[in-house]
Amino acid sequence: MVELKQVGKLLSELDYSEIDARDEQIRSTIANRTGAGNDFLGWTNYVSNLAEEEVTRLVNCANRLRKNYDCLVVVGIGGSYLGARAAIEALNGLFPSDPFKIYFLGNTLSSNYTYQILEQLRGKRFAINVISKSGTTTEPAIAFRLLKQMLEEEFGHEYLKDAIVATTDRAKGALKQEADHEGYEQFVIPDDIGGRYSVITPVGLLPIACSGVNIKAFLEGVKQAEIDYSPKKSYKENLAYKYGATRYLLYKNKHLPVEMFVSYELQYAMINEWLKQLFAESEGKDKKGLLPDSVTFTTDLHSVGQFIQDGSPILFETIINTKLPQYDITIHTDKENLDGLNYLADKKLSYVNQKAFEGTLKAHTEDGNTFANIITIEKMDAANLGNLFYFFMQATAYSAYLLDINPFNQPGVEIYKKNMFFLLGKPGSKK
């Protein structure tokens, strides 16, 4: 369901002989789970093994929350947050007409943001989906405590049991203990799936379903992706691996350490954030890895566009493109034509956006020196998005193994936590 086109002067210079030599071994590392971090490859076939009853339970839970509450607060951070938000915004837009609103909290320690969301929620009969694999992450734990306190004060302790759904580990962690103790409905984050690969599990599925999206269609898209981007297919037939191999070669042989994710839709900005975590946390280790960055055009053509066209030659682009918009607008004729725009009369706004894309691509890849991977889906719908997420997860695993990096751990993330806990005086924390 994903199309991949690669454009730029560098295309003819890319030498895939290293990939030809290593492709089979890298694919076998993924398929047979023999590489570093191999106990975190559960996402590769999670969806095709997902029980029908579990999907039904997720759909029923989402319907119950939508029916019984004013809105939902999704509490989580990193991999327990970004995928759900990326999907909900990309599929429903930034100003959805659905009266059942979704809020996100626990993704920051900012008192300004937290205060303002809490004020928005005051007086509302809201539900909470608290998501944490470890069950101990500070940001969501604080937000969850604050939200429970607000609900308890307004509606009493008995309100909490049905209003809270916990998505967490099957056995361990403070959240699991509390959920068991209080009798909250629960969904399990599998042991063998890390946060940034978990959007296809209840971590993403429940909030996405609560936003009114058909998760069965989303799961069909992932199931199809398990076939489309299977490690049985060499990088010559597997587009996820072709893309993964290309970005590795651009980094290693063409010395381009920055991958700029580009879209032409403001509502895809959180897809870019999800991609940034997926690649940065998977690859940024052992003094290696590409730095992911992102822009939304045409908005950012008026800020970062100058650098991409003409600045330090450190980056290549990966463009997420959709052929059909979800909504469109026709530009009308104006009798006076004082703004001189009548040459666009009767044209669709999506047509103008498409021409901006084509013009920018030409400017960057022909007049400038940028290389671009163009990843296209027909339209942004649940099935195509499921397929796209999985495409990138397979590409990440392949690229990271080419770099000889464990794609599934994140040792660097722990260091700030250790320092913060010591400074906050958490019992048992060390300098």
Ligand code: PA5
């Ligand atoms: O990808 C990851 O593993 C991380 O981003 C985690 O998802 C994030 O740190 C949140 O962790 P937890 O789900 O344990 O609260």
